[in-house]
Amino acid sequence: xxxxxxxxxxxxxxxxxxxxxxxxxxxxxxxxxxxxxxxxxxxxxxxxxxxxxxxxxxxxxxxxxxxxxxxxxxxxxxxxxxxxxxxxxxxxxxxxxxxxxxxxxxxxxxxxxxxxxxxxxxxxxxxxxxxxxxxxxxxxxxxxxxxxxxxxxxxxxxxxxxxxxxxxxxxxxxxxxxxxxxxxxxxxxxxxxxxxxxxxxxxxxxxxxxxxxxxxxxxxxxxxxxxxxxxxxxxxxxxxxxxxxxxxxxxxxxxxxxxxxxxxxxxxxxxxxxxxxxxxxxxxxxxxxxxxxxxxxxxxxxxxxxxxxxxxxxxxxxxxxxxxxxxxxxxxxxxxxxxxxxxxxxxxxxx
Numbered sequence: 001x002x003x004x005x006x007x008x009x010x011x012x013x014x015x016x017x018x019x020x021x022x023x024x025x026x027x028x029x030x031x032x033x034x035x036x037x038x039x040x041x042x043x044x045x046x047x048x049x050x051x052x053x054x055x056x057x058x059x060x061x062x063x064x065x066x067x068x069x070x071x072x073x074x075x076x077x078x079x080x081x082x083x084x085x086x087x088x089x090x091x092x093x094x095x096x097x098x099x100x101x102x103x104x105x106x107x108x109x110x111x112x113x114x115x116x117x118x119x120x121x122x123x124x125x126x127x128x129x130x131x132x133x134x135x136x137x138x139x140x141x142x143x144x145x146x147x148x149x150x151x152x153x154x155x156x157x158x159x160x161x162x163x164x165x166x167x168x169x170x171x172x173x174x175x176x177x178x179x180x181x182x183x184x185x186x187x188x189x190x191x192x193x194x195x196x197x198x199x200x201x202x203x204x205x206x207x208x209x210x211x212x213x214x215x216x217x218x219x220x221x222x223x224x225x226x227x228x229x230x231x232x233x234x235x236x237x238x239x240x241x242x243x244x245x246x247x248x249x250x251x252x253x254x255x256x257x258x259x260x261x262x263x264x265x266x267x268x269x270x271x272x273x274x275x276x277x278x279x280x281x282x283x284x285x286x287x288x289x290x291x292x293x294x295x296x297x298x299x300x301x302x303x304x305x306x307x308x309x310x311x312x313x314x315x316x317x318x319x320x321x322x323x324x325x326x327x328x329x330x331x332x333x334x335x336x337x338x339x340x341x342x343x344x345x346x347x348x349x350x351x
Contacts, residue, residue, distance in 0.1 A: 007098040008125035008161075009118035010340055012086055013143045014295065015132075016106030017076040021067045027060035032106045038142040041203070063298075070301045079104070081295040082131070084328035085336070092337045096344060098123040105143045112150050119158065126151075127343045128162045129336070131294045133172055134196070134235035135165045137203050161343045167235040168242040171335030176291055177246035178331055180323045184247065187321050189287040191278055192249060196236040196292040197299060198258035198266040204233055216267075233258075233267050239291050259290075260299055275308050279315035286312060286320045294332070296325045 018029040034040055034051045042050070067076075074080040082102045090100040098121045103114035118126055128147050132140045144162055151157055166172045184192070201216060207230050208215040214227035221228065221237040228234035240256045243249075259271035271288075278286060288308065290300045305322035312320040326332035 003122055004124060005098045005122035007096065007123060008127050008344060009098045009121065009123040010089065010093070010100040011111075011114055011118060011126050011128045011147065012082060012089070012100065012102045013111065013128065013130050013147060014078060014082050014102070014104055015139055015143070016104035017078045017297070018064075018067060019108060020075075021064050021071050023060050023064045026064040026067060027056055029107050030060055030063065031056060036106075036138075036142055038145065039138045041137070041200075041206075066298055066302050069306060070298055076297070077301065078295050078297040081325075081327040085295070085333060088328055088330070088333040089336055089340070092333055093340065096341070097127075105139075105146055111146055115147075115150055115154070115158075119154065119156075123158070124156070125159045125161070125345065127340055128160055129340060130162070130165075132292070133165060133239060133294065134167045134232050134292055135230050136199055136232040137206065138199055139197075140165060163339050163343055165235060166339055167239045169335075169339065171338050172291075172294075172326065172332070173239070173242045173246055175326045175329055175331035175335055176289065176323075177243055179326065179329065180243070180247055180287070180289055183287055183321055183323050187285055187287055187319065189285045189321075190283045191286050192244075192247075192254040193257055193271065193274065193278075193286055193288045194240040194243060194254055195257045195259045195271045195288050195290050195304065196239075198261045198270070199232055200263070201265050201267055204231060204267060207231055236292065243289065243291060259303060271304075272308065272311065275312050275320070276315040279312050279317035282316075284318040286317065287323055288320060289323045290325060293325050295327050300325060 016029060016033060018025040031051065034055060035047065037047070040047045040050070070077055086100045086102040093100070099118055101114040101117050103109050103111040128144065130140045130143045148160065151160060204215050205212055209227045214220055215231055221234040224234055224238055237256055240254065244254055255274060257269050257271040257274045258267050261270050288304050290304060293300055300322060309320040
């Protein structure tokens, strides 16, 4: 029997990835993801009809082809960068923690299995790190809700502490800016695009603390105030401002856009639309940062690094370069260790 370990464990949670590039595995992943009521927040019968009656009939085959363009011998980048991050964080935190485990909100490694591995080490305290810089209902809230749900099914429920969104924290901003600097120095872009994953406008309006009088109105994201303190779009703009300040970019040097849109009622401006517009406006060189992701994945490598780059050139541009995410860079591991250490019990913080 394992003795109780007074040290906390650390649980890193990212969104998820298919187990392989087979159409069957991609369909299983998409079904789990799209059936989450915090992702598709529509009545259950309508959601099931949309997902199983329409999306899963065509989307898995198309997505499987896209995943094959980014898959390597190690598998999915989102997963192996997460594994590298977990190992690096465990090495850096050392004896201050009982261990570090990676989990995915959808598919594997599952939250349940990761919690079980931490509990098997005897820890009753777990620091949860949602690997989403900005708060959103569909990612951050969904992941945290699932962790609480799974933990609540355990015979002995552990104490959970959650690291808050780090959208403008230097622990995240500086490592991302450091990765961008050499790219900008070499490319000398005419424009820097800071692209974030899109979400439906209704998600933004649901989080408006004023009941609908602040968000998605003129100037609503210019600063973080009470009304938008949990607003994904406002936090994205705050991330962009912090990165621009670190990189020495002026207001005319960069733009904020939102990618991966599904309908016209998602937050704007749309990345794919602006990329082509910039080329037609005479912009020749573009660098794209994707700081709603901490690990490169389908949305960064394939959607931006491959498709957006091709679309930009086809529309008259010369070159588009995607700046890598922080992945498992040593500076990011160090920054993340600081975020975790801030949530450790006082007696462990400097052990």
